[in-house]
Amino acid sequence: xPETYLDRIIDAHRQAAxxxxxxxGAIEETAEKAMADGPTRGFRVALAADHAAGNLAVxxxxxxRSPSKGDLAPDxxxxxxxxxxxxxxxxxxxxxxxxxxFGGSPADLGEARGAVEVxxxxxxxxxxxxxxxxxxxxxxxxxxxxxxxxxxxxxxDYRALAAEVGLDVLVEAHDEAEVERALEAGADLVGVNQRxxxxxxxxxxxxxxxxxxIPEGVVRVAESGVRGPDDARRLADAGYHAVLVGESVxxxxxxxxxxxxLRAARRDPAADE
Numbered sequence: 050x051p052e053t054y055l056d057r058i059i060d061a062h063r064q065a066a067x068x069x070x071x072x073x074g075a076i077e078e079t080a081e082k083a084m085a086d087g088p089t090r091g092f093r094v095a096l097a098a099d100h101a102a103g104n105l106a107v108x109x110x111x112x113x114r115s116p117s118k119g120d121l122a123p124d125x126x127x128x129x130x131x132x133x134x135x136x137x138x139x140x141x142x143x144x145x146x147x148x149x150x151f152g153g154s155p156a157d158l159g160e161a162r163g164a165v166e167v168x169x170x171x172x173x174x175x176x177x178x179x180x181x182x183x184x185x186x187x188x189x190x191x192x193x194x195x196x197x198x199x200x201x202x203x204x205x206d207y208r209a210l211a212a213e214v215g216l217d218v219l220v221e222a223h224d225e226a227e228v229e230r231a232l233e234a235g236a237d238l239v240g241v242n243q244r245x246x247x248x249x250x251x252x253x254x255x256x257x258x259x260x261x262x263i264p265e266g267v268v269r270v271a272e273s274g275v276r277g278p279d280d281a282r283r284l285a286d287a288g289y290h291a292v293l294v295g296e297s298v299x300x301x302x303x304x305x306x307x308x309x310x311l312r313a314a315r316r317d318p319a320a321d322e
Contacts, residue, residue: 054116054249058150058174059198066177073179080182080214090168092141092191092217093238096268099140100290105281105315108170108270109134109308110143110295111161113152117249120152122299127157128164130304135165137308143170143293146187155187162188170219174198181210191217191238196227204234219270223255228262239263240270240293253280260287281314 099106111130114120122130131142144161145153153172162169171189175181176198184192192211194204204220211218220236222228223244231239241263243255251274263269271284272293281292294311301307 055195055197058116058147059176061149062147062174062176062180066179069179071179076179076182076186079186083186083188084214089185089190089215089217090166092168092170092219093268095140095168096238096270096291099138099312100268100315103315104138104140104312105285105289106140106291107134107138107308107312108141108143108291108293109137109139109298109304110145110172110293111153111157112143112145112172112295112299113157115296116150118296121296123152125299127160130299131161131164133304134298134308135167137305138312139167139308140291140312141168141170141191143172143295144189146171146173155183159188162190168217175207178207178210181207181216182214184211185214185216189216191219193219193221193240195221196230197223201230201234204230208234208236221272222259225259225262228259232264232267236267238268238270240272242272243274244272256284256289257287260289263288275311278310278314281311285315 096106111127113123142161144158145151146155146158147153168190170191171184172193175194181192194207208218219238219240220231221240221242222231223242241256241259243251253274256271269289270291270293271289275281275292275294276297284292298304298307
């Protein structure tokens with residue numbers, strides 16, 4: 050099987066984790082100090098509440114670049130972008146903290162979260178327990194676990210650790226088999242990423258195909274390939290509670306309006322008349 054984009058990224062993160070010379074106890078102490086500062090904001094609850102109010106919940110992403118597209122908004126100011134997203138009604142934010150492949154940083158996450166009141170997902174590649182604890186320490190409200198990057202024990206263990214330190218977990222799948230693994234690990238918040246792992250191209254039918262595999266009671270998030278309200282409406286019709294959107298909103302000249310339009314995709318236009 051040829052090496053995928055994800056393989057290269059995950060391998061780099063595993064190498065970085067192996068080179069990490071911090072003591073486990075020190076990492077745990079840092080996370081404990083963050084926990085002492087107060088509870089997290091409730092990522093899953095925010096998505097479910099916005100959906101219950103009649104909207105398509107939007108997780109708007111702060112993303113400087115991508116491996117496939119290159120620079121998107123390399124000079125963005127994380128706090129200002131976060132404020133624009135919140136103004137548009139984003140239920141939550143996603144912030145890339147990977148530097149080498151996406152140009153992000155923990156500083157971006159801290160600045161974004163400090164500028165708004167909505168919860169924030171640390172969007173990164175979790176490969177060891179320390180990644181979960183680091184997410185809590187840097188101020189995240191939720192952490193990402195990618196099914197394709199982890200075995201079943203890791204999925205269950207990292208999800209349990211996240212819950213222990215107060216983080217919600219977005220478990221990301223790419224197909225029906227990965228959704229099943231996510232559910233077996235206890236996931237109650239599942240994202241379906243429409244980006245192909247081999248080519249990094251987007252298959253806009255993927256999330257619609259997979260939606261039926263996600264049972265009631267699980268908050269469903271469609272990721273990647275949401276270019277505007279028409280795409281968002283199709284995903285809402287397929288049963289998704291939320292969309293995670295990066296490129297189309299971070300490159301829009303009016304990100305608040307872009308988020309607002311996506312959020313309204315589920316509503317009946319007649320109700321606004």
